[in-house]
Structure formats: structure tokens, C-alpha cells
Amino acid sequence: MTLVLQTLLVFLYAILVFCLGSLLLKKAFRLVADQNQLSYTSQWITALLVGQGVLAVLWQSLGLMGLFSPKIILAVLILSLISSGRYAHELTRHALLEFKGTWHSFRQETRLWRALALLCLLMFITLAMTSFAGPVVVGSDASGFYMVLPKMMAAAHHLVPTTDYVAKHSTFGFIGEMHFAALMSLGAATAAKGFSFLTGLAAAVMLVNIGALAGLSRRACLIVLIILLNTTTFTNYMCDGKVDVFGAAFGVSAVYWALQKARLPGRSALIITGLLLGWAIYAKLSALVALAPCVALILVWREYLANPDQGLSRALIAKQTKDLFILGALVVLLLIPLSLKNLILFGEPWAPVYYFSKSWGTWFAVRGYTDSDVIRLIFTYPLALVLGDYNCQAGNISPLILIFAPLAFMLPKTGNLKKSTLFQVSLAALMGLVIWIIVFPKGIGPRFVLPTLLMFSLFAAHSAAFVLKSETKPRVLSAAIWVILFFIPIFFLYQGFKYYLGPVHYWSKMQNPAYEGRQHLEGRHPVLVALDVINRKARPGDRVLMGMIYRYWLRADLLQTLFSNKEWRVFHRTPWSVPRWAYLYDRGVKYVVLDTLTHNHLQKELNIKKNGHVKWKPPWLKIKRIYHDYRWSVFSIESTDPKRRPKVRGQQIRPPLWEVAPTENNGRQKS
């Protein structure tokens, strides 16, 4: 399928997901749409997200049952299109009209504001192009796991867990991954990651809608978008096939609906908040610590403000407790599929928070900072979030938040601060961040607390917009704000695209034949070539030992029969290289891929010299290095003893799934 068709497929899929969501939320929306209290775009996005949440769980269940076939996926999507009917169409029409109205309203703006809106649009288009058309990049987490699991699932019609370095990832909640898998199953290959872009776009719209609720002007909302677009931890993940934007979109939307509490009749806002919060936690478990308290605080605050006469009466406290209990119950309910999946696949129902088996390690134990490092790290907040480049940090939040923050002192003092929506959101976000730092001081990564951090953009944007509007001559602050608004996005967009083949990056580097991006496009990157060698040589049923994290390009059948966690454990326990090589052969391994940088230990375990020679190996085994470039090598293994045959190999017992099963002669030659 061509890239254009793949892109269209992603858009069509998103519309069908929306249809399902709108069907589910029809009643709740009807309840409020008449009262003109909600924007249509926010309803549209909420329907899209609810559809995503429901379908992710459905796809996962189908995967566990081995029923994840294109026919069933298509049937579900068509069914949701038919049943959603006229309501989805109406909602879409209204949302488009609303969007068109907002866009046209910028025509009345001054040239500078229109130029800023254009810059914003160009940045979104650039991100979309990178997301839909850019390849999966060697070195990205997507090439190690986030696009690998969907590829296996689409090929096998089963949810096949990943192993080795990315084994723990399989215990996480899957939302983005399930949609990538569905899209891959329907024919979109790498363009499937464009669904991340659409979800990121949804997060952006919901953030602007929160801004509108908090009383931000149209100009301030545009600044919010500019801030979002140079939050590299957001823009990076809109493009590269990782799934952090899914958690962010659900989280931001949960805050939006929490702000609707007591404005809408009944408990509709509370229930939608609970659903969105539950899926936000499902998609990114760190939201349990950083976002859930933030949402709970907003809910309680809104209810308190809605009942000014009651004060802190017993009745109000009882109602608040009941509401929070409902919120918690919804979150728990939505986390059940995660627990069930981990129970079925690994026998670990509490993963990834708690593992019965010590071999898994613990939640968030991956960072090796010492206590003094942590103290130093905490003292660099909030600079660390904006300018830091710590281990596993992967991007920053926008410097505009810090740059514009002191402008908040210029805001006029108005009425009661506790009634200000902007104040509520900012304080709740601050609380969420502080709780996160206390509970996980080593978790220095804006992506872990992304929805919470994005809330800070609102007051920064509001303050900047106020100064631009109100400053008297000489307007030096306004001049500085304009310079910053135009220049920083360009710097940070470049920085964000540095690893992800952004257009500016192409422009500056594509002249160099050794540049990785160019190698990627021309299929010359050593990793692509190494895996291509195996893809071409390996026969059906051959197995590969993957001493490399990046594996997206390996054939889907070979991916499914990679070494299991149990086999890796046995391998590591085997005392030295001779029995280890024998074990590999017995387990049907025909090819070994080695990345000497990430799997240096494997090189030692197998006693492979720098020149690729293996001295200590079974005498009956012929090991040959069939590819080598820089740090990547591929070895083939063959037995010279006709009596010696592998005990297991990859087989299609339940096609199209590939499984590891004993060979007929179980390692012995037929007589």
C-alpha cells in the first residue's frame, strides 16, 4: 500500500474510532449539548478518546484469544460506523463549523498574530509529515518495542509478548500499541504511527479547550499551542511511534471533564472524567501518582465552589467522598484488563507495579542514581525539566513556561483567587508534580508527568497574552515576547527533530552520505542491512538470537520465535561459551545478531573476539560471521555433525502464529 493510501487509512480509522466513541457517549453528550456548555470540538475529541480506550481493550482481548484478524477488525469498525449513524455525522459537522469559525476569527487579528498562527500550522504540518512519512528510526524505543509488538500481533493474530531487553514493556498497558496493530493489520505499515500524531493533536485541542474554560483569550490559546509545539517531549512522541502522547491526551481530557463537574447535570462529567483518567493511567501508569491526585483535587474544588452555602458541611463531605469513590472504582474497573492480560501472559496480575517473580525487577527501578545525585537532581527543578538531558529523560518541556512565568506577577488582582479556574488548574498541576517528585525522585522525565506539566502552559500563556495586550509604551516586554514567540519554537523544533529526521535536519545533513538519516532512507543503515541479511537467508522455522534492542525490521515470523525470557535465563545460567553455543543450536537458533555496544555482555558470554572469531565452541558447530559493520554483526550457526539436529524450531501449529515447538526427531537424526 502506498504511503498516501496508508495515511488515508489512518485518518479513516480515526473517524471510525470516533464513531464508536460517539455511540457510547451519545446520551451524555445529548444531555449537555443542548445547554451549549461544551464546545463541539471537545465532544468530538472525547468521543475519539473513548473509542480508543474501548477498542484498545477489545483488540487486546481479541489478541489474547487469537482472533485479531483483519476481517474481525474490519467488522467491528464497520459495525461502529453503522450504529453511530446520524449523531456522529452531526457532531462532526458542528465540530468542523466550530473549528472553521475559530480559524476565520484569526483573519481579524493583526499580521503578527496571523503570522504566529501560520507558524503554528506549519509546525503541525511538519510534525504530521514526519509522523506519517518518516521511517521508524534505529535507536528509537519504537524500533525496540512500541512498533514491534504491533507488528507481531498483526502478523500472528495473537498478542505475542516481547522478550529480552523489552520483556518488561509487555507488562505495560497497551492503548497506542493496539491501534498500531489494528492499522498494521489493515495494511498501514510504518504510517500506523501517524495515529500518535492524531492523538497528540487531540491533546492539543483539549488543552486549548481547558484554556478557554479558564478564561484564556484566543491569543493566549495560540500561545498555549506554541508552548506545546516546542515541548520536545511531546513533539518527539507525536512522530516516532512511541506512545506517550496517548497517556497525555487522556490525561488532559480528564482534567477538562473534571472542570465540568457541577456545571453539568447528574454525574455525567464525573463518569467521563473517571473513564478518561482510568485510560490515562492504563496508558501511562505514572499518571496514577502525578495526575490522579490533580484530577481529584479539581473535582473536590469544583464541587465545593458549586455549593457556596454548604461550606464544609457533612452532607457535602459525604457527597465528595462518594464521588471520589466512584472515580476510584472507574479507574480500578478500567485497569482490570491490564491485570488480566498480565495474569494470562505472565502470571503476574499486579504487574507492572508489583512482580511476584524477582526476575522482573521492580517498577521504576531502572535508574541508577545515587542519593546525592537525586538531591542534586531535585535542586535543578524546574530547570532540569526545561533544559536537562538526563538519562531516559527523552525531551523537555517548553522553556516558554519558565520564561513567561514571572509575567504572572503583572496580572491584575481580580476577585477571589480560589474561584479562578486558571488558579485551580495550576495549583492542582503543581500538587501533582510535587507528589511525583516525592514518590519518584529519580523519575526525571517530563513524559512521565506530561499531562500535569502541560497544565503549566496555561498560566504562562495567559500572562504573556496579558502583557502583549496591556503594556503601555515603551513596549519593551511585548517586543521581547514577540521575539521569543517566533524564535524559540524554531530552535526547539529543530532540537526535537534532531533524532527524528525533521525537514531542517534533512536540509542541513542530507549532503553527508554517512549521515544515519540518509542511510535510513536508502536502506543502508547497518542495522537495516544486518537484519535484511537474515530476512533473506533465514528459512521458515529458523530462530534468531537477538543481541540487539532494535528489531522492528526483522521478519514477523522470526520476531515471534525470538528467545523467550525462560530461554534467556537458562542461557545466562549456562557456565561457559561451549555449552552456551550448543544450547543455542539445540534451541533452533540459526542466526545471532550482536550489537557490541548494548549487548557487550553477550559478546563475552559467547566468547566472540573483536575480529568475529569464536575459539571456544563445540567442535561440531560451524560459526560464521556473515555480516559486520561498525558495532553490528550477524553470525550464522550450522552443525557439521549430521547426527546433531535442533531439539526445537519455529512452527506454525496454529497459523498464522509461529511458535517454538519440538522437532519430530527431537534433536536426533532419523535412522
Add this chain to the structure above:
Amino acid sequence: MSGKNPEKLCCKWPAKLFLLAWMLGGLTLSFLIGGFELFLRFPDFFGKSIMTCSLPVVTFLQNESNAIMLKSRVQGK
């Protein structure tokens, strides 16, 4: 800080200068972190000396993190 009209912002010069310095400082730092590499591609445009002077500032926080990472590796974590 505020004048009589809440819609109009008339702040005193010291406050204005502080805010200006803060924002331009942020812009400079952002340029050094984010935009610096962009301009590295055009050495004739900016000149080697500016880059040499800016480099320590650019790598300030990155060195900090590298030190932590190296320490972690040495400790085998």
C-alpha cells in the same frame, strides 16, 4: 506595579528591566541549547569564536547529567 486602569499595564522600570532580562536570558539559553546546533551548520555566519565561548554554557546541564550517568555505569547499575 499596576496603574489605576486594570486593563493597562504600567509597571516600574526596575520590574520591567528584571522581566526583560529574565526573558532575554531564557531566550539566550534556549538558543544555546536548541538553536546552537542549527547555527553550527553555518560557521562563516557566526564565527568560530562565538561558538567556542558559548560551548561551556551549552553543555553545562548536559555535563551534569553525563556525570551522573557515568557514575551509574561505574557502579554497574
